[in-house]
Amino acid sequence: xxxxxxxxxxxxxxxxxxxxxxxxxxxxxxxxxxxxxxxxxxxxxxxxxxxxxxxxxxxxxxxxxxxxxxxxxxxxxxxxxxxxxxxxxxxxxxxxxxxxxxxxxxxxxxxxxxxxxxxxxxxxxxxxxxxxxxxxxxxxxxxxxxxxxxxxxxxxxxxxxxxxxxxxxxxxxxxxxxxxxxxxxxxxxxxxxxxxxxxxxxxxxxxxxxxxxxxxxxxxxxxxxxxxxxxxxxxxxxxxxxxxxxxxxxxxxxxxxxxxxxxxxxxxxxxxxxxxxxxxxxxxxxxxxxxxxxxxxxxxxxxxxxxxxxxxxxxxxxxxxxxxxxxxxxxxxxxxxxxxxxxxxxxxxxxxxxxxxxxxxxxxxxxxxxxxxxxxxxxxxxxxxxxxxxxxxxxxxxxxxxxxx
Numbered sequence: 001x002x003x004x005x006x007x008x009x010x011x012x013x014x015x016x017x018x019x020x021x022x023x024x025x026x027x028x029x030x031x032x033x034x035x036x037x038x039x040x041x042x043x044x045x046x047x048x049x050x051x052x053x054x055x056x057x058x059x060x061x062x063x064x065x066x067x068x069x070x071x072x073x074x075x076x077x078x079x080x081x082x083x084x085x086x087x088x089x090x091x092x093x094x095x096x097x098x099x100x101x102x103x104x105x106x107x108x109x110x111x112x113x114x115x116x117x118x119x120x121x122x123x124x125x126x127x128x129x130x131x132x133x134x135x136x137x138x139x140x141x142x143x144x145x146x147x148x149x150x151x152x153x154x155x156x157x158x159x160x161x162x163x164x165x166x167x168x169x170x171x172x173x174x175x176x177x178x179x180x181x182x183x184x185x186x187x188x189x190x191x192x193x194x195x196x197x198x199x200x201x202x203x204x205x206x207x208x209x210x211x212x213x214x215x216x217x218x219x220x221x222x223x224x225x226x227x228x229x230x231x232x233x234x235x236x237x238x239x240x241x242x243x244x245x246x247x248x249x250x251x252x253x254x255x256x257x258x259x260x261x262x263x264x265x266x267x268x269x270x271x272x273x274x275x276x277x278x279x280x281x282x283x284x285x286x287x288x289x290x291x292x293x294x295x296x297x298x299x300x301x302x303x304x305x306x307x308x309x310x311x312x313x314x315x316x317x318x319x320x321x322x323x324x325x326x327x328x329x330x331x332x333x334x335x336x337x338x339x340x341x342x343x344x345x346x347x348x349x350x351x352x353x354x355x356x357x358x359x360x361x362x363x364x365x366x367x368x369x370x371x372x373x374x375x376x377x378x379x380x381x382x383x384x385x386x387x388x389x390x391x392x393x394x395x396x397x398x399x400x401x402x403x404x405x
Contacts, residue, residue: 006030008079009049011057012067012101013086013094018114020102021086022094026079027056046141049082059090063144065112067101069386085114105381110193111149111164117141120194124153124162127189127196133157146376146384148311159199160188167193168379169311174233175288176310182223183306200299200306208295210333212305216298217325217341219305224287224318225348232288238316239286240276240364244269247367250374254393261400268363268403279317279360283352284345289314291372293321294328312372318345319357323365363402370395 006028013021029052046063054060061084072078083102110116125135137154139162144150147169151162165172173190176197180187186198205212247269251262268275290297291312298305322341326334342354373391380388 007077009052010079010081011053011061011084012081012097013061013084013090014064014102014114015089016085016087016115016118020097020099021089023081023097024053024057024092024094027052046143050141053084057090057092059086059092061086062117062141064114064116065108065144065146065381065384066386067383083112085117101383105383107379107381109146109149109164109166109380111144117149117151120149120162120164121151123191123194124151124160124189124196127191128153128155128160131188133160133188146380146387153196157198161185161197161199162194163197164194165311166379168375171233171235171313172309172311175235175313178232179223179227179310182226183219183304184310185306185308200308202300202304202306204296205298205300205305206296208298210336212302213295213325213329213333213337214340215305216293216295216307217337218344219298219307220290220293220321221318221341221344221348223307224289225345227288229287229315232315236314237286238289238314238320238368240272240279243364243368243371244272246371246375247272250371250392251396253374254370254396256393257396257400261397264400264403265367265396268367268399272364275360275364279357282354282357282360284318284349284354284357286316287318289316289318289320291321293325295325296328317357317361319354319361320365320368322358322361323369363399366395366399366402370399 008026009029010026011024013024015021029048049063050060064083064085066080067083068081070078070080081101104113111120121139124139128135134156135153136156140152142150142152147166149164153160153162163172170193173187173195176184176187176195177190185200188196188198190196205216208216247265251257251265251269254262257265290307290310291314292309293307297309298307300306319341322338326338329337338358342358345354346352370392373388373395376388377385377392
C-alpha cells in the first residue's frame with residue numbers, strides 16, 4: 001500500500017519466451033518518485049522502477065508494460081503493477097497472480113511482449129554496426145508505455161537513443177529523415193517502427209521563459225514555412241471536413257460530457273465544412289504540423305534548440321500547434337506569444353491573416369485534440385488507457401467553452 005514513505009510497486013515476472021514466473025512482493029519507490037511533475041511523474045519512468053527493484057529485490061528487470069494501477073484519492077496511484085522480463089528465474093519468493101495480467105492482447109505493442117525489447121536491441125546493434133558504430137556498454141531502459149519505448153545506448157561516438165513507436169506513429173523515422181537539414185535530432189538509422197538518434201546535449205525545456213518560447217515558435221515556423229508537404233512521407237492529413245467522422249464518434253463515446261457542452265460541440269461539428277472554407281480564406285496553406293509542440297519536446301541550451309518527438313506529426317493548418325503549446329504557458333505570456341506567432345506567419349506568408357485563423361481554429365483545434373486522444377484509446381490495450389482516459393472529455397469541454405466564446 002502507498003504510505004508517506006512512497007509508492008507501492010509489484011512486478012509480474014516472465015521469461016523472454018513468455019513463461020510466467022509469478023508476482024514479486026511489493027517494494028517502494030521513494031517519495032520523490034511519487035510526486036507529480038511536468039514529465040508525468042517518475043513512476044511512469046523505467047529507471048525509477050528498475051532502480052527500486054534492484055535495491056529491494058536484487059534483480060534488474062526489463063519493464064514490458066503497465067498492467068494495473070490502483071488509484072487513490074487525489075488521482076495519484078495507490079499501487080502500480082508492471083509486467084517485467086528477467087533472463088532467468090530469480091532467487092526470491094514469488095506469488096501467484098492474476099492470469100489476466102499476462103494474457104496476450106490484440107493491441108499490445110511489440111516492445112511490451114516478452115522478447116520484444118531484445119529484438120529491438122538486436123536490430124539497434126546491427127544497424128549501428130552497419131554505420132561503423134559500436135555499442136560499448138549495457139543499454140539502459142528509460143521508458144516504456146503505450147506510445148513509445150526508449151533505451152539509452154552507450155557507443156563509441158557517445159550516447160545513442162533507440163526509440164520504438166506504435167504503428168500509428170511509424171512515419172516518425174521518415175519525417176526525421178526528410179527534416180535532417182533542420183533543428184531535429186540526427187537520425188542514425190530507422191526501420192518500420194524504430195529509430196536510432198544521436199544524443200541532443202542540453203536539457204528538456206519545460207518551464208521555458210518567454211524569450212526561449214519565442215525561439216521555439218520561430219524554430220517551428222521556420223520548418224513549416226520551408227518544407228513542401230508534397231515531399232513528406234505518407235502521414236495523417238487533418239482538415240476540418242475530414243475530422244467530422246472522428247469528432248462525431250469521440251462525442252458519442254464521451255458519456256460524461258453534459259448536455260450543454262454536447263450541444264455546443266455538435267454545433268461546431270455541423271459547421272466544420274464552412275470553417276474549412278473560412279480558414280482557407282485566411283491565406284495560410286496546409287503544411288507540416290508537429291502535433292505535440294510544447295516546451296518539453298524541445299531540448300538544448302541558450303544557444304541551440306532541437307525539436308523532438310515527431311510521431312504525432314501530420315499535415316494540416318500550421319497553427320494547429322498553437323493550442324497545445326499555449327496550454328503550458330502562463331496566461332500573461334500566452335497573449336504576447338500568440339502575437340509573436342501571428343507576426344512570424346505574416347512575415348512568412350505576406351497578405352495572410354493569422355490572427356483571424358487563430359480565432360477560427362480555437363474550438364476546432366481543441367476538438368482535434370479530443371479526437372487524437374480518442375484515437376489513442378482506440379488503439380492501445382485497456383491496461384494502458386489510464387494515461388489518456390480523461391483526455392477526450394477534457395478537450396471536449398474545452399471545445400464547448402471555446403465554441404460558446
